[in-house]
Amino acid sequence: MDKEPVDGLTVSGPASGRYLIGGRPYLNFSGAGYLALSELPELREAALDAIARGVPFAQQLPPPYGIRDPLFEEVEQVAADYMGTETAVFFASGYMIGMVALAAERQSRDQLFIDESAHQNLKDAAILSGVPITYFRHRDAEALRHKIDSSLAPRSRPLLLTDGTFAASGDLAPLRDYADILANFGGAMIVDDAHGFGVLGLGGCGAIEHLGVTDLAIQGATFSKALCAQGAVIGCTEAQARRINALAPKRGANAGSPISAAVSVAAMRYMRLNPSRRHKLSRLAVSLRKGLSNNGFAVSDSPSNIISFRLQSRDEMRRVQYRLFSKGIYLPISDYPGAGPGGIFRAAVYANHDQADIDRLVSELGAI
Numbered sequence: 001m002d003k004e005p006v007d008g009l010t011v012s013g014p015a016s017g018r019y020l021i022g023g024r025p026y027l028n029f030s031g032a033g034y035l036a037l038s039e040l041p042e043l044r045e046a047a048l049d050a051i052a053r054g055v056p057f058a059q060q061l062p063p064p065y066g067i068r069d070p071l072f073e074e075v076e077q078v079a080a081d082y083m084g085t086e087t088a089v090f091f092a093s094g095y096m097i098g099m100v101a102l103a104a105e106r107q108s109r110d111q112l113f114i115d116e117s118a119h120q121n122l123k124d125a126a127i128l129s130g131v132p133i134t135y136f137r138h139r140d141a142e143a144l145r146h147k148i149d150s151s152l153a154p155r156s157r158p159l160l161l162t163d164g165t166f167a168a169s170g171d172l173a174p175l176r177d178y179a180d181i182l183a184n185f186g187g188a189m190i191v192d193d194a195h196g197f198g199v200l201g202l203g204g205c206g207a208i209e210h211l212g213v214t215d216l217a218i219q220g221a222t223f224s225k226a227l228c229a230q231g232a233v234i235g236c237t238e239a240q241a242r243r244i245n246a247l248a249p250k251r252g253a254n255a256g257s258p259i260s261a262a263v264s265v266a267a268m269r270y271m272r273l274n275p276s277r278r279h280k281l282s283r284l285a286v287s288l289r290k291g292l293s294n295n296g297f298a299v300s301d302s303p304s305n306i307i308s309f310r311l312q313s314r315d316e317m318r319r320v321q322y323r324l325f326s327k328g329i330y331l332p333i334s335d336y337p338g339a340g341p342g343g344i345f346r347a348a349v350y351a352n353h354d355q356a357d358i359d360r361l362v363s364e365l366g367a368i
Contacts, residue, residue, distance in 0.1 A: 002318060004332065005325040014038030015228060017350035017357060021330060027357055029347040030332040034199055034305050035277055036352035037228040037267050046266035050259045059255045075261040076233070082268050083205055083221070084214055085235035089244045090264075092256035094194050094232040097220030098125025098161065099249045101190040104240040105159065105218050106131065111152055113144060115162040115173065117338035119192050122161040131159075138338065139166075141177035148185060158185050164193035164207030164219070165200065168336040168346055170306025172196070175211045182216075189217040198226030199305055204271055204278050210303060223260070227267035230260035281305050281351040284358055288349055291362035305349040308334070314342040320368055321345075327364060 009022040015033025019026050037043055050071070059069060072090055079088040091100055098121045112126045117138040126133050134151050137143035148158050160182060162173045175191065182189060193206040197219075201209030208217050218236060223229035234244065244250050271278065285305040292299050297309045311317045317333055324331050334346035347361070 017353040027329045032225040033228045034226045036350045042270050043266050046262045050262040055258045071258040071261045078265050079233045083235035086237045087241050089234045094222030095121045097192045098122040103247045104244045109156045110159045111156045113160050141174050158187035160189040164191045165196035168334045168339040169308045170304035171302045175213045179213045179216045191217045194222040194225050197221035223264040229264035229267045277351050285349045288358050295366040307347045308344045310344045
């Protein structure tokens with residue numbers, strides 16, 4: 001039967017390299033929460049302190065009315081420092097990244113160019129915008145160049161929408177190549193960097209920092225994928241922030257959870273003081289890629305902590321998955337956009353994994 005071995009089972013515990021599944025301990029390579037911060041006292045104390053002070057769980061404070069919330073202001077200030085931008089705008093969910101970023105950047109003569117495997121929030125935002133859309137082949141800079149050359153209307157500006165780190169594969173978009181192409185047309189770029197933010201780059205700013213395009217892209221990020229908090233943020237200028245806050249969807253949506261904002265602040269501050277946690281995660285990811293490659297599995301050379309690979313058939317992948325599960329290891333098969341026909345094994349490395357965990361997975365897969 002083609003179903004995950006966890007189907008129907010209860011999973012408990014925070015997102016990390018270890019779960020209780022059906023009441024039994026498992027070595028986990030599924031999901032997100034890559035820096036495994038959920039059990040840190042710094043994050044828990046931030047939430048408990050906010051609750052003790054009577055901070056509400058959710059808030060509706062439209063900025064155009066001049067209403068200010070100190071926790072929202074703090075998370076935006078800390079995020080702007082983390083992202084290296086003039087300011088930032090916090091909102092409730094990463095699925096709003098596309099809509100919020102388009103509110104900040106869209107111009108009347110824009111034409112949208114979207115990676116065919118981009119996150120659905122970007123595609124939905126593009127459709128709702130009513131702006132002309134052209135899709136191009138996944139992670140293919142030359143395909144983007146060809147599409148712009150062949151389809152850009154006169155006096156229009158190309159606006160590119162792409163993931164920074166693709167959720168299923170862990171591969172990075174060639175953002176530097178995209179930026180060089182867009183520069184020839186006066187274009188701009190919106191990057192949903194949900195799976196790179198907190199993990200990649202010298203300061204943990206994400207794929208745009210790793211690839212050197214921080215000054216050329218509007219970056220959206222979530223706090224849940226690496227930092228184990230909740231909510232999302234766009235790094236932007238003050239002028240863009242005013243536009244975002246004045247327009248739908250930001251103005252018409254719940255402002256988000258102030259308690260989540262407090263936890264997000266604690267997570268960013270912790271990682272600023274403890275970059276070794278990110279460095280460890282990177283080393284473990286390199287080790288897993290090397291081990292899989294040495295065992296004959298085709299893996300990319302991405303710097304991400306998400307490592308994907310496939311076997312010859314879906315049936316074989318499912319058989320191997322159940323064998324691993326019987327040995328206390330959960331490795332999911334992903335059918336997420338970009339996974340391709342038949343899906344892929346998607347191994348997420350966590351900062352609370354250790355080298356023995358990596359070696360165990362490599363050894364079990366090598367014994368196939």
